[in-house]
Amino acid sequence: MRPPKAAARIADAPVTPGASVAQVTDQAEPARASAGRPLERRLVLVFVSLGALLTGSLALYLTWGVDGHWDFALPRRLEQVAALAIVGVAIAVSTVIFQTLTQNRILTPSIMGFDALYVLLATTLVFVLGSTVAESIDPLLMFGVNAGLMMGAATLLFKAVLGDGTRGLYTMVLVGVIAGTFFGSLTSFMFRVMDPNEFDRLMDQLFASFNAIDTELLGISAVLLGAGILVAYRMAPRLDVLTLGRERAITLGLDYDRTVTALLLAVAGLVSVSTALVGPITFLGLLVANLAYQLTRTHRHVVNLTAAGLLAIVALVLGQALLAHVLHFQGTLSSIINVVGGVYFIALLLKEARA
Amino acid sequence: MITIQDITKSYGEATVVDGVFLNLPDAGVTSIIGPNGAGKSTLLSIVSRILGADAGTVAVEGLDVFRSPSKDVAKKLSILRQDQHTSARITVGELVEFGRYPHSHGRLTPECRAAVASAIDYCDLGDLTERPIHQLSGGQRQRAYVAMVLAQDTRYVLLDEPLNNLDMVHATGLMRLLRGLADTHGKSVVLVLHDINYASVYSDRIIAMRDGAVVQDGPPARVMTPEALESVYGMAFHVHELDGDRMAAYFR
Numbered sequence: 066m067r068p069p070k071a072a073a074r075i076a077d078a079p080v081t082p083g084a085s086v087a088q089v090t091d092q093a094e095p096a097r098a099s100a101g102r103p104l105e106r107r108l109v110l111v112f113v114s115l116g117a118l119l120t121g122s123l124a125l126y127l128t129w130g131v132d133g134h135w136d137f138a139l140p141r142r143l144e145q146v147a148a149l150a151i152v153g154v155a156i157a158v159s160t161v162i163f164q165t166l167t168q169n170r171i172l173t174p175s176i177m178g179f180d181a182l183y184v185l186l187a188t189t190l191v192f193v194l195g196s197t198v199a200e201s202i203d204p205l206l207m208f209g210v211n212a213g214l215m216m217g218a219a220t221l222l223f224k225a226v227l228g229d230g231t232r233g234l235y236t237m238v239l240v241g242v243i244a245g246t247f248f249g250s251l252t253s254f255m256f257r258v259m260d261p262n263e264f265d266r267l268m269d270q271l272f273a274s275f276n277a278i279d280t281e282l283l284g285i286s287a288v289l290l291g292a293g294i295l296v297a298y299r300m301a302p303r304l305d306v307l308t309l310g311r312e313r314a315i316t317l318g319l320d321y322d323r324t325v326t327a328l329l330l331a332v333a334g335l336v337s338v339s340t341a342l343v344g345p346i347t348f349l350g351l352l353v354a355n356l357a358y359q360l361t362r363t364h365r366h367v368v369n370l371t372a373a374g375l376l377a378i379v380a381l382v383l384g385q386a387l388l389a390h391v392l393h394f395q396g397t398l399s400s401i402i403n404v405v406g407g408v409y410f411i412a413l414l415l416k417e418a419r420a
Numbered sequence: 421m422i423t424i425q426d427i428t429k430s431y432g433e434a435t436v437v438d439g440v441f442l443n444l445p446d447a448g449v450t451s452i453i454g455p456n457g458a459g460k461s462t463l464l465s466i467v468s469r470i471l472g473a474d475a476g477t478v479a480v481e482g483l484d485v486f487r488s489p490s491k492d493v494a495k496k497l498s499i500l501r502q503d504q505h506t507s508a509r510i511t512v513g514e515l516v517e518f519g520r521y522p523h524s525h526g527r528l529t530p531e532c533r534a535a536v537a538s539a540i541d542y543c544d545l546g547d548l549t550e551r552p553i554h555q556l557s558g559g560q561r562q563r564a565y566v567a568m569v570l571a572q573d574t575r576y577v578l579l580d581e582p583l584n585n586l587d588m589v590h591a592t593g594l595m596r597l598l599r600g601l602a603d604t605h606g607k608s609v610v611l612v613l614h615d616i617n618y619a620s621v622y623s624d625r626i627i628a629m630r631d632g633a634v635v636q637d638g639p640p641a642r643v644m645t646p647e648a649l650e651s652v653y654g655m656a657f658h659v660h661e662l663d664g665d666r667m668a669a670y671f672r
Binding site: 301302303305306308311312313316317318319321362363364 | 494498501508510518522525572
């Protein structure tokens with residue numbers, strides 16, 4: 066393994082490419098296959114456990130405390146499970162993509178102010194039109210405008226800061242952070258001067274819980290989520306290459322600007338799905354993405370996207386069950402997720418600091 | 421042949437590369453030398469389309485690197501830059517497989533596997549294929565990245581200061597490996613070097629840059645002279661003939 070050995074080989078016996086290929090494939094293939102098996106076995110184990118965990122938590126959620134009122138409870142709970150699953154997968158997939166794009170494992174798309182934009186839009190509507198008019202707006206239209214706005218803003222921001230390519234995505238993230246803070250300040254300004262009754266109704270709307278889901282939005286969310294997942298999985302090999310960073314990705318023939326634009330669009334769409342359905346859940350994405358990396362121990366996105374999505378559904382379903390039956394709705398699902406996610410985040414930081 | 425025509429690049433007021441015309445050959449080892457800030461790395465980045473130019477064109481065998489589809493360029497030209505940190509867990513084997521991306525787009529063919537195995541063997545990484553790259557030493561990691569470039573199997577291989585942070589054992593090992601690439605694999609190796617004696621011993625051609633322009637260009641015998649080197653670096657050199665190689669002394 067020392068260079069002199071390699072050098073000696075070059076100097077003494079100039080290997081012809083063909084000969085070395087034949088000779089090496091014979092030796093290296095069995096070695097690779099036997100050494101590659103632990104990873105595959107690990108992945109099988111991970112996905113079997115995740116599947117079992119998912120089945121278990123779904124069964125728990127659907128059957129806990131039904132008390133014989135099946136025809137009432139089951140359709141309602143199935144609808145809730147669908148919403149939880151859509152939100153969970155949207156958050157997981159968008160976070161994994163965003164972390165690969167920024168090459169940073171402690172960022173989530175919310176740092177770019179995506180959800181701040183959503184809150185600002187909802188607040189402005191109530192502020193300008195009054196809650197009665199704002200609530201009468203077709204939720205589907207609201208959702209469409211919102212998703213469109215986020216995706217437009219993301220593309221525009223990326224194009225604006227791109228330049229000759231040297232500034233990289235961090236400039237974009239930084240501009241996003243500033244924009245997010247700005248949106249937040251505008252929102253809190255409106256909160257302050259708003260009529261208290263209007264403010265109450267706005268809060269209800271912004272922090273929509275899973276107990277009152279808009280079934281109308283469920284359909285369009287599922288469609289948008291499907292599109293996002295399709296983009297993510299089709300681009301999984303390109304995401305793998307992006308793990309190596311911008312320069313290597315370009316060297317390997319990736320159309321970087323186009324790929325990143327498409328992926329940012331997907332992220333914006335997925336974030337608008339999750340925020341429209343439940344409002345901001347900051348830590349869930351961070352939690353499930355990093356858990357997924359730790360479990361799978363691979364960079365392959367097909368694997369990590371799937372694992373993170375499954376973990377997110379499990380986390381949300383278990384959290385909601387906990388909320389309903391242990392805490393008796395004294396609190397919100399986002400607060401449970403944020404407590405668990407916050408503790409994990411600190412543990413992650415401490416571990417990174419030691420490594 | 422790589423044809424560089426009138427490439428210019430400025431950062432604000434400072435012009436880093438100033439209207440460079442250059443042809444890089446399709447074989448052999450070509451070294452680019454010059455003082456810090458001469459524009460060597462910038463030029464190499466532009467040639468490999470990582471950095472956009474303000475003006476001018478670069479064509480690889482007639483293929484404009486900025487306008488042609490990136491995947492077509494990636495089959496002709498690869499570049500190895502300074503180590504970039506990646507947080508993902510990638511093994512040496514997987515890294516080398518990434519080199520096949522321009523050809524396979526993520527699905528390895530038997531031909532790809534053969535190329536990967538051959539690259540791993542050529543760079544003597546057989547024992548390390550399952551090791552994550554962040555656990556490797558500097559020299560091993562450099563060899564892993566060279567193997568990845570080798571698996572990409574492009575005619576032109578560009579390297580930006582590949583000897584940085586390597587001790588003389590690993591530096592000489594790498595230079596021999598690169599020379600071998602040119603001699604036995606018929607590749608054109610173009611590298612930015614700071615050590616002019618490595619450039620002298622291993623190159624077929626040395627290009628010297630200063631203040632964004634090419635000031636010397638020729639075989640080592642022509643560029644490795646006290647006068648030529650002084651015109652590049654602005655300091656005095658002694659050049660000695662040593663076992664047929666020209667070595668520059670500049671330590672006093």
